[in-house]
Amino acid sequence: MPRPLSEPEIAEFRDKLCNAAAGLFARHGRDGFTLRSLSAELGVSPMTPYRYFKDKDDILAAVRARAFDRFSQALEDAFAGEGPALERTMRVGDAYVRFAFAEPDSYRLMFDLTQPDEENYPDLVRAATRARRMMSEHVRNLIAEGILEGDPVVIGHVFWAAVHGAIVLQMAGKLGPDCDFAHIRDATMRALYRGFAPKDR
Amino acid sequence: MPRPLSEPEIAEFRDKLCNAAAGLFARHGRDGFTLRSLSAELGVSPMTPYRYFKDKDDILAAVRARAFDRFSQALEDAFAGEGPALERTMRVGDAYVRFAFAEPDSYRLMFDLTQPDEENYPDLVRAATRARRMMSEHVRNLIAEGILEGDPVVIGHVFWAAVHGAIVLQMAGKLGPDCDFAHIRDATMRALYRGFAPKDR
DNA sequence: AATTATCTTTTTACGTTGTAAATTTATCCT
DNA sequence: AGGATAAATTTACAACGTAAAAAGATAATT
Numbered sequence: 001m002p003r004p005l006s007e008p009e010i011a012e013f014r015d016k017l018c019n020a021a022a023g024l025f026a027r028h029g030r031d032g033f034t035l036r037s038l039s040a041e042l043g044v045s046p047m048t049p050y051r052y053f054k055d056k057d058d059i060l061a062a063v064r065a066r067a068f069d070r071f072s073q074a075l076e077d078a079f080a081g082e083g084p085a086l087e088r089t090m091r092v093g094d095a096y097v098r099f100a101f102a103e104p105d106s107y108r109l110m111f112d113l114t115q116p117d118e119e120n121y122p123d124l125v126r127a128a129t130r131a132r133r134m135m136s137e138h139v140r141n142l143i144a145e146g147i148l149e150g151d152p153v154v155i156g157h158v159f160w161a162a163v164h165g166a167i168v169l170q171m172a173g174k175l176g177p178d179c180d181f182a183h184i185r186d187a188t189m190r191a192l193y194r195g196f197a198p199k200d201r
Numbered sequence: 202m203p204r205p206l207s208e209p210e211i212a213e214f215r216d217k218l219c220n221a222a223a224g225l226f227a228r229h230g231r232d233g234f235t236l237r238s239l240s241a242e243l244g245v246s247p248m249t250p251y252r253y254f255k256d257k258d259d260i261l262a263a264v265r266a267r268a269f270d271r272f273s274q275a276l277e278d279a280f281a282g283e284g285p286a287l288e289r290t291m292r293v294g295d296a297y298v299r300f301a302f303a304e305p306d307s308y309r310l311m312f313d314l315t316q317p318d319e320e321n322y323p324d325l326v327r328a329a330t331r332a333r334r335m336m337s338e339h340v341r342n343l344i345a346e347g348i349l350e351g352d353p354v355v356i357g358h359v360f361w362a363a364v365h366g367a368i369v370l371q372m373a374g375k376l377g378p379d380c381d382f383a384h385i386r387d388a389t390m391r392a393l394y395r396g397f398a399p400k401d402r
Numbered sequence: 403a404a405t406t407a408t409c410t411t412t413t414t415a416c417g418t419t420g421t422a423a424a425t426t427t428a429t430c431c432t
Numbered sequence: 433a434g435g436a437t438a439a440a441t442t443t444a445c446a447a448c449g450t451a452a453a454a455a456g457a458t459a460a461t462t
Contacts (some may be wrong), residue, residue, distance in 0.1 A: 003457090004409075004458090030315050034447080034449085035448080035449065036447080036448075044411080045411065045413080046449090047411075047413085047451095048411060048412080050450075050451095051410065054451080056449065064223065108315060111369070111370075112313070112314055112315060112373070113309045113312075113314075114309060114313060114315075115373070128375065132375065132377055134349050136254050141349065150388070153377065153379060154384060156379065157367075157370075157385050158363075158367075158385055158388050160333045160366070160370070161363060161366035161370050161385055161389065162359075162362060162363040162366055162389065163366070164359070164366040164369070165363055165364070165365040165367070166359075168312065168314060168365070168369060169312075169346055169358075169361070169362050170312055172312055172316070173319060174312065176333055176354065179354055179355055184355065184359055184362055187351070187355050187356070187359050188363065191396025192392050192393070194396040195392025195394070195395040205407065205430090235420085236420060236421080237420090245423085245441090247420090247443045248422095249440060249441080251422095251440065252438095252440075258423090
């Protein structure tokens with residue numbers, strides 16, 4: 001139906017394309033994701049995506065932004081429920097790890113080190129910021145309940161970096177054979193809770 | 202001089218090629234590293250490297266292995282000197298961080314998530330294992346001096362994962378604007394030392 | 403209703419990539 | 433000297449991202 005191409009139509013195509021791209025990514029890895037295979041999957045010519053995205057990097061940025069949004073949603077959902085702060089935080093942590101290993105390709109996409117300059121993709125920056133916010137948000141609760149002590153932003157980032165480090169080392173196959181991820185994660189969390197515990201008691 | 206191509210000659214060419222590849226990588230990023238530009242840099246035809254390496258992935262594995270070896274060497278040198286355990290460990294930590302930010306491309310190469318199956322490259326596995334060994338080695342000293350308590354392998358991996366996580370988040374530009382790497386690193390180390398401190402005192 | 407203008411999509415084409423195959427070049431052995 | 437052999441280059445091909453040209457389809461204008 002070619003004439004005006006309304007805003008919702010554009011959004012729908014972009015949506016379908018991003019989903020197809022994510023699928024390709026998951027099935028055939030980074031190299032399996034080509035404009036040509038993507039177009040084939042969508043049943044359009046290889047040049048059609050250029051009507052909806054600037055170029056391949058633009059597509060990648062959109063896919064990454066979507067991954068970040070699903071990730072953030074999972075964390076926010078886990079945090080949303082009722083219960084004591086520690087329990088809510090543990091739910092967030094579980095959701096984090098579950099997402100990372102259930103969708104390793106999305107996780108890779110989000111945090112891969114060799115990525116084109118993010119600042120050129122505002123929606124990606126927004127989605128990444130949304131995810132980051134949650135990192136310190138649940139720590140605020142822990143501090144309020146007296147479980148931890150310190151700056152919530154810093155502590156949140158420390159927890160985040162620690163679990164992220166364990167995840168990526170695991171994903172990169174860099175963890176030794178005699179110490180699996182669950183072990184590392186458990187020891188890390190235990191040590192950090194003790195390390196950031198209020199000083200007086 | 203084409204006839205036998207002695208073992209040292211092969212090693213020398215591989216060496217030169219790996220250095221050139223690392224340079225290309227550093228100057229132009231992953232996409233700037235092509236067989237053609239690499240050959241041009243070496244003053245040979247684009248097919249010559251195939252006499253010394255199976256394919257591009259094989260070259261990449263060799264470059265990665267060399268990065269791991271230089272990395273390990275830096276850590277081992279830092280650990281080698283005299284002094285109390287805590288001081289030696291801090292030297293290792295500093296060497297780690299210094300290497301990561303002085304040679305971010307090498308660090309990326311070592312730990313990038315989208316890498317072909319390592320197990321097919323024995324030398325890479327060896328180099329990676331060498332680096333990993335150091336992670337728990339210095340922790341053994343800390344435990345022997347009563348500064349930490351627990352399994353040195355697990356604790357070593359926890360420290361490793363934590364600092365690695367902070368580094369890659371920093372490199373990926375994922376750390377918030379109001380908390381820089383040095384801050385995170387400091388807080389992480391402080392918390393982990395406290396968290397793994399012997400229970401009695 | 404026919405024509406024109408406008409917008410989407412496809413087709414075609416180009417430069418670049420990794421690398422297989424064929425060819426050339428240089429050395430050693432008889 | 434002349435063949436054998438191994439190294440290096442040249443040539444060639446399929447696949448990639450994407451620019452440019454062509455085609456196709458609808459809305460507006462006459």
